[in-house]
Amino acid sequence: MTSASRRGRRLRSQAANGYGMIAPPALYALLLLALPLATVVYLSFMTDGTGVREVIRTFTVSNYIQAWTDPIYRALMGRSLFVSTLVTLFTVVLAYPVAYFVSFHVSPSRKSLWLFLITIPFWTSYLVRVFLWKVILGYNGVVNSGLKALGIIDQPLTWINVNVGAMVATLAHAYAPFAILPIFVALEKIDRSFLEAGQDLGESRLMTFFRVTLPLSMPGVVAAVLIVFIPTVGDYVTPDIIGGGKLPLIANVIQKELLAIDNMPLGSAIAVSAMLIVGTLSALFVLVNARFLKVKK
């Protein structure tokens, strides 16, 4: 046997090894992600039948026309994007100083302890955390009872848990660790001599932050934005519980169309549309920040 063919065989067996290793997650992704997704896309082009769960297999784009023209869906999509944008903005803007503090002002031996503390909210289920906010903001919640006890109000305020702010607070709280960690990692990677160089070249600490630290930490910020923005657009638990469903988002409508109203094709079309919008916005965001992401260190 020649050495070339032996090497070829070894490479092939290495490749086989690699495929073998990724096979389980690949299968998992195929069955539980790609297949359902394909089903949803397929359903979105079908026609709704009158029976329960009935779908008539006739190709149509009318679902999409309805999804994109009905003012209700447009309004809900708009509100979803508005809420997600606010949540993302708040979460990332508030997460940055925390990540910065841990990276720059916590002694190296204490950093893992801080990260551990930051992940504590993950120890409880998201549902519990949402209910916690309900306890704080609800009809007989902490805020209302407190204000009543202080004599500032006679009757509990009903609006404080039925507004966008309550939703933003709940979601920002839930997603904070997701935003802190990637920013922290990006900040950790920055060679500290860059910051000294910035000051050495005549810039104050603040200007050095804006000209050196921030641009170099942008990969972490971009990751944080995507990690927070994408799932919050699709969130339906929070609007359901906070405010008792009086401020539905696009995901609540998709859920209703699919289950309560039993119009699977329309629900699927709205879902696919929402996915496309989120995907496009995320891609645009990455594109805008491409120059920061290409930086090699």
Added chain:
Amino acid sequence: MTSAKPMIELKDVQKWYGDYHALRGINAEIRAGEFFSLLGPSGCGKTTLLRTIAGFEDITSGVVMIDGKSMEDVPANKRPTNMVFQSYAIFPHLSVEQNVGFGLRRDPRTAAEKQKAVDETLEMVGLKGYGKRAAHALSGGQRQRVALARALILKPKVLLLDEPLSALDKKMREHMQVELIKLQRQVGITFILVTHDQEEALVMSDRIAVMFEGEIAQLDDPETLYRRPKTRKVADFIGVMNFLPATILSEAGGKVEIEVQGFGRASIDADQVSNSHDGAAAVGFRPETLTILYEGQTPLDREAPGIIEEVVYYGDMTYYDVKLDGVTEPVRISMRNVFGREVLERGARTRVAWSSGALVLFR
């Protein structure tokens, strides 16, 4: 060249890190326009001292003056110094010209004038036409030039260089040493170089401060430092120095009579004596001040017999470790391998020529 006016004055500079005494009372004057080196082993405080001048470290006590002004409470960004970092710290998110122009943000000149300044500085450091390149597409030597350009474009009064050549390979390092000397002469700025490489310091500097354990052990020009080290430690750190036990017989009229093991009696001038008080009296001498005498050769001054214990061949040079008669430790002798001079065998008996003028007495 150098003038006598001090650019930097350090008066009893002390630095404590917790209970670690990093700088133990540094006193020095660095002249305007000179190439000054801080030389010492790692942990001697040379980098701390450099960072103190740059403004990255607060001092515990003492005074740092730059160009006649106290630097107390003057932050790094307001000091007339610029630094070339050991890692070069080239901003990875900026192009070469953006890096070089980084410090010009508040410069009142127009964008076109600034661009011209950037181009000129890049040309000065030999990087003409590299302006648009990404920082990561540069080699180590090129990064260093960018770091130099970025600092020099701001026309600092003092340029600080923190082991700038240590990351380069030997050939490149030697090349850059010469380039840096030329550059310093061209711009006339005071350069302060931190290095642990004694050869580099000797090659490049007008004056060198040798530091050990947070103190300046000796501050002199390279030749004095090499030929008249004040302590054995300095002598050992700079190049190779042989030591032989000695006894002082008499001192009179600027002359010192000594008895050196292996050499015999010698008379030296008083300025060849270092009162270092770091051990028993001994004379020190450099390997190149000794000469192996071949058959028929006579010494210029004195000679001593011995036996060759070890031969180390370096191509251009040969090092001989010769055990002189009556001495336990061998002395190292370097001989240039000039044409026709044969390399001697290990174990051969030989005669060594020496001169009392090349001796330094440590007592």
